[in-house]
Amino acid sequence: MCLSLSDCQTNVTNKKPSHVSITKVKQFPGSSSFAKRSMWTIDQLRQVNGCDPNKDCPEFDLAFDNAFDQWVAGSAGEKCTFIQILHHTCQRYSSQSKPEFVNCQSKLLGDDETVDSVVFRCKVFLNRMRKEVVLNSRRQGRRLLLEGNSILHSAADSVTSAVQKASQALNERGERLSRAEEKTGEMKNSAEQFSVTAHKLAMKHKC
Template sequence: MNIQSVINREVFAPRDERILVAVEVKRRKRKKVPFLPTGGKGEYMTYICLSVTNKRPAQLLITKVKQFGGSAPFTRRSQWSVEQLRQVDGIDPNKDCPEFDLVFDNAFDQWVASSAAEKCIFIQIMYHACQTYWEGKERVPGGLGSPAGDQQKDQRASPGAQARRKSTVGPRPRQTEFVNCQSKLTGDACTVNLVIYRCKVFFNRMKKGMVSKQSSPQVGAGHRASPSGQRPPGGSMGSVVQRASQALQERGERLGRAENQTVDLMHKAQQFADTAHKLALKYSN
């Protein structure tokens, strides 16, 4: 079970919500609180999650979730509705980068994701979720705040009532603005890009897992370090790359030998065909 499924089970499912996407983040600039003593609270991980309520009408929510100590349960820290999310800043519209900003009515957070691919997945899903959410609000037939309902009520009401109604009804909520985001994240053709980014995330996690295993201390007499202080063979990323390059070289040599054998077989087959043709001509006469 991945992290997103665990967060959904522990944090969102008990509140009758469903998670859409989660991204692990760290602050680019740590907030300084002058009246608190220096020193951290220990190691913790932060996730920004996008969720939707199961009840109708559905609400789109942005939640900050933390996990202290690595093995402790996940804790919901802050939550905003999509109406409070004013802007999503992708920082660089020309390349994949892990940095992004979220601007709310009462907060401004500068984040850096664990990888550029995870940030791209998060922004892509958030953009299309926001588009669907706001379009659903505008398409409510005859409902309050919808164009059809407003027009019908204005036609039935007197001019004085229309004026009073216009003065009491406030402006429509401003939709979330996405700036400095790549066009491939906010375009219509998003399925292929999502698959590509998910593959990148998968390979990045595999790479991190391999590096962590290689760098972890070996236990036992058979894995002790040499007297010179060097790591044993196979205990570094360089040795892994060396073995991989050697395997590729050996595979290239085998392919070269197979190609030469194929050429020899083609020549022998041609010679056999010529001999058979000559024999056929000889005995046909």
């Protein structure tokens, strides 16, 4: 599993005594919200394994009372930030025995001042991420709206074109009917004239 700082969160309540939990969340494609998958209290954490203290690597493991999670962070820097915050939180809020941090670089388990600076940078990073998610959602909404308007305009153009073609066809048919009626009238007049002429000839022949 690939980890970003928003996928695994350490939460501290404001009420006394403080309640600290580690929550695993997941963001699904196309959604700006996060779904909670698993949650443990800080006292259930037994071991944090950095996997290799001699190099910067993204892998680390979290062992709880009844669970074991293997993680691959998005980068070695994200892993270091998370372990620093987690170590600081455990030292401050664990009410029982502190969890064991093994195979972690010593620089990650430093003093509180360094960790507080990291926590501040982490909060800034998370706030920026949230703003980007909101901005991307708004951009996507505007894009979908524009696409919808484009589809409506295309549909309207298609309907207009179809109406114009139908109107043109009706006009052409009306013109053909008018011409046919004119020809029928001409033929009727010719027939009447022929009948009158024939009648005159017949009367002359009788005389």
